Structures are given as structure tokens and as C-alpha cells.
Amino acid sequence: MDYLVHQRRLLPHIAKSYALGFAQNELISAMHRIQSMPATEVDPQEQRELEGRAAGLKVVNTWHAARAIQESREACGGAGYMAENRLTSLRADVDVFTTFEGDNHVLTQLVAKELLTAYADEVRGMSPVEWMRFAADTISDVVKKRTAAQQIIQTILDTRQDNEEDGSLFNRGTQLTMFEDREQYLLSTAARRLQAATKREDNPFDAFNFVQDHVLHAARAHIDRVVLEAFVAAIDDCTDEATCDLLSDLCDLFALTVIDEDKAWFMEHRHLSVERSKAVLRGINERCRTLRPHVMTLVEGLGVPEYLLGSAMLDREGAAGS
């Protein structure tokens, strides 16, 4: 873990595991609240948002698991490939999750369609052709919906002292704004392109197909924003100062990694200058260095059950503490 490259390969996965854990906890709380209500009091719109959220988190969780385990396997070299060290069987176990309960691309598309039609009840059960007709009339006004963290996020945005171009990339307000702006831009431009395509193409399949990649990108940006907001809310809930600081650094690493992965988009759309783009990379390296001494705490904090610990390779001489 002392190698920068090893840190770069593994720490962002740990940061994302925390981020997804917080988002999953938020989802479960919302589900518990809704399912504990008398059926007559359940808001159908809220119920549909919850279903969309669950679909989106299924996608990111399962892709994350598959990629993180593969990277961890490689990070352990040949030992990672040995059956006794269990990474290969874990990888085999999680593989199918990207497909079953709904292929991840298909589910991402579902998230986008629901966002674009503002979770309208009418959409349920529509064929793709019917959806395109409905969408053409209704998607002109895509409205951003905040998560449960609404108040905290608004306070962070209202009290920030700087702006996107000059502010520190470690500023939470800057990160939140970059995530929000990307989602809003992608959704509203996807909506406009869908409407234009519907007018231009006779066949609704062709019309949708024309912008399918854009629509999927919008959904991914939405899911990223929801996950970041859940992370921010979790930090706000944390009462221990040292834990709060550690989570805050981890949140920086998560946010900057997401920006780095979609850097081409941010630059193409002038949301990131060349200089800022280099600063994103520097920020990731800096956070890797800050987090390095806390890596055992972070891994223990994930609460991996005892019976899964104690891989054979960790018993080898000299491996302890690494």
C-alpha cells in the first residue's frame, strides 16, 4: 500500500464502497418508512422514485463489486489467483449480479426513462413505442429532485465562498455543483434531443436509438449525484470529529474519482479547464497519500464478517500489517 500506484488502484474502490454503503442505507431507510405506512398514505410518486433509486443502486453496486474484486485480485499478484485466498470465488459469485435481476444497461435505461418522464404513473407498463410518444409530450421540463439530504446540500451550496472555476476541488460545494450541473445538463439535453428525434424520425425505435448513449449517460450522472449526496448526509450525521475528518477525505477521493472518470465530458462541455483537470489528478494523489495511514481503519470500518477474514496469504511471514 506504500506504492502510489497501489493506492490509486485500491483506495478509490474503498471510497466508493463507503459511498455506496451510505446510499444503500438511505435507500433501506426510505423503503422501511414507505413500507411501514398504511397503503392509503403512500405517495405513488415517492414509491416510484424509490424503485428507480433501487434499480440505479443495483447497477452501480454490482459493477463496483465486480471491478473492485478484479482489481484486488490483480493487486495481490499470483497469490490473488490462488483459490485458497478466495478472491477468485468471490469474483465468480458477484459476476452474475451485473445481469440477473435485470441487465445493468437495461436497468440504467429504466432509471433514465423514469427521470425523463418525472416518474409519471402513466409510464408504467408502456411499450417502448408508447413511452417515446408519451415522452415527446412530457419531457420538456425535466426537474431535478433532491435526495433526503436536501437541507444539508442546500446549506453547503448557499454558504460556499468560491466558484467552480477558482474554488478548491476539495470544496464540497464545488464537487456537488459539478455533479448537479452534469446531471441537469445531460438530462435536459437528452430530453431536447429525444423530442427533436421524435419529430424527425418516423419510427420511435430509431428516434430513441439515436440518443440512447446520451440517455444512459444522464442516468449514470443522476446515480452518481444521489450517491454523493448520501455520502455528504452521512458525514453530516457523524458526531465523532476524527471520523468525520476521515470520511470527509474519503468523500473527496470518491468525488474526484468520479470527475476523473468522466473528465472528457467535463472538458468537452467546458465544466473543467485543462489546468483544473490536472488539479483533479493531483487532488486524487493527495487524498491517496492522506488516507494511506488509515487504510486498516477504513477496511475494518466496512465491517467484513469475521468468517470471511484470515485469507491464507495474510498468514505468510511478513504479511502482517501490510
Ligand SMILES: Cc1cc2nc3c(=O)[nH]c(=O)nc-3n(C[C@H](O)[C@H](O)[C@H](O)COP(=O)(O)OP(=O)(O)OC[C@H]3O[C@@H](n4cnc5c(N)ncnc54)[C@H](O)[C@@H]3O)c2cc1C
Ligand atoms: C444465474 C442466473 C439466474 C437467474 N435466475 C432467475 C430467476 O430465478 N428468475 C427469473 O425470473 N430470472 C432469472 N434469471 C434471468 C435474469 O433475470 C435475466 O438473465 C436478466 O434479467 C437479463 O435478461 P436476459 O438474459 O434476457 O438478457 P437481455 O436483457 O436480453 O440482455 C442481453 C444483452 O443485450 C443488451 N440489451 C438488452 N436490451 C437492451 C436495450 N434495450 N438496449 C441496449 N442493449 C440491450 C443487454 O445489455 C445485454 O448485454 C437468471 C439469470 C441468470 C444468469
